[in-house]
Amino acid sequence: MFEKLKSAFSSAAQTLTERSLSEKELAELMAKLELDLIENDVAFDVVKGITDRLKVELQEEKIRRRSDMAHLVKTRLKGSIQAAFSNVETIDIFERIEATRRESDRRPFVVLFLGVNGSGKTTTVAKFAKLLANKGFSIVISAGDTHRAGAIEQLSEHSGRLGIKLVSQRYGADPAAVARDGVNYARTHKIDVVIIDTAGRMQTSTNLMDEMAKIVRVVKPDLKIFVVDALTGNDAISQATKFLEFTGFDGVVLTKVDADAKGGAALSIVSETKKPILYLGIGQEYDDLVPFIPETFVSNLFENSS
16 A cells, blocks of 8 residues: 555655755755655645655755665655644544443434445445444444435445444435434433434535535534545545535545555545544455554554665
8 A cells, every 4th residue: 555655755865865966956855745745645735745845955965975865755755744644633533432321311423424426335334333343332323325326235235244223215305304214213222322324425526525524513422534435536635625614524544555555645635634534544455444543554554664
């Protein structure tokens, strides 16, 4: 995963450490690094922040030995990436659920999943349900996608395989009402977590985005998770910023990461939204949902670099 992004950083570090560069050559190298990062789905503003800081620091530093330059380049590039994650909130989902479960009124913890068509949202709902079940939480799933043909059947198949209760209505029903039904069922049956699936919608459709905002107002979810396909490139940033505007989501699941050799979407989404990536989807099986660990992501980008 993320081999192309790793290669872009490695190439820049190697060039900078091989010889002393003139101001013109340094500018040309920064321009190439910018292009490489943009081609690997890193948002333009993020790219400029990385290269502008690196250029200034390299011009200001007086490096005598090539080994010093190697250390500086690696440190500065790595520090720029780490900075993108440093001010982002860390969310411990399991602790939040436990805290809600300890409350005296025994209300369910409500998780709302959002995203565009084709992002892998419904499959991610099933994976997340399996993850919570493995932790010992009781769960009900609410089939809030009442628009897409086959969506309810797909979720019904997943819930049946996992042995998890599904609350659903007919196609065309009010998604907010279906979501509320799931919450009411969970409250009545003292279930720990309600997971609400929603219809995929393009961020350019104002009516559908308003409908999604209505669901948020009705059920007041404890956690709103935006699901985005890592392979959509820079459109992932457009999706994330618009969904954030309408829903104020709390965190992100990045899907299809096993097929993503670029890796820029992860860095860009965090930089642009200031929201954490919670999990990565790395396959089609129910257990193919793994925690995103920023330290590991950054380390992997720079392992074996100069």
